[in-house]
Amino acid sequence: MFKPSIHVAIGxxxxxxxxxxxxxxxxxxxxxxxxxxxxxxxxGETPVGACRREIFEEVGIGIQQWHAFDVIHHDYEDVEVFLHIFHAAVPEQCLADIQKPWAWYTRDQLLELNFPKANKEIIQRLYWSHQIKISDQLSAYATAKKDQLFYWRIEPTHEAMAQLNQFDHLDQYDLSQLMVNIDVWQQLPEAIQKKIQTIHFKQHQLMNLTVGQLPIGIRCIAACHDPVSLQHAQQLGFDAVILSPVLKTQTHPETVALGWEKFSNYAKTCDIPVFALGGLTQNDLQLAQQNHAYGIAGIRHF
Structure with missing residues (x-):
């Protein structure tokens, strides 16, 4: 049965x-x-051109700088849809121009709303678990809670990369909560790459990037330690950031901590989720959120 194909731009x-x-x-x-x-x-219209036009017509604001988010194909009973998705931050001066009935929702609230089926993958990517467990032991992935992301933090040395054979075993499991650094992800087999939904970038890796270099269709999170890297991550189109260290840690006692006041001042101006890292326990989630964090991350106490 022939189905018409529709290309849609989403902002x-x-x-x-x-x-x-x-x-x-x-x-x-x-x-x-x-x-x-x-x-x-x-x-005759490009997807990003259609996105600019539709946002101006429907929402009432003109946004020029868009970041590619993903392209999603979905088959309905009556039509085949290709979603060309882009994302952008709204400048504060444009807020008053947003037309009704458009409204702001938290990422947690998105899970409770009834969206078309084709939007399911978008919602899954926009929503983040509120905790990130960090370990250099891949075996700890099995003990991570279902509501935790797990960052397998290793350097891509010969010895460390030899552990990649463990992915042959993990391949039969859900890897959606597993996060690896970009250097590790690039050395994984393509079949495993597609099952991992989040890539981590260290601050120096972040600062070496320019606009348009992020991979499309996968969540990217950056490690930031100051407002310059935080701003750069947003300008490049990162999905989230980890801001650290909030408090002094035993692993890096020489590093000057931000403290909650400075962390709060940085995080409250950020348009993407900010995770607090450094000297925190799992009981600090509420405190972190009171200081404009989306979630928390940790090593020893997680």
């Missing part, structure tokens, strides 16, 4: 960790559901 708009969401009318395809702003790519 994910962020402000202070929240995401802009609207409501699809009953007379529209997949009506009576929540939606992200966007619309059909017209003939």
């Amino acid at each position: 994910l708009l962020f402000y202070r960790g929240k995401v802009l969401v609207g409501w699809r009318n009953a007379d529209q395809h997949q009506g009576n559901k929540y939606e992200f702003p966007g619309g059909k790519v017209e003939e």
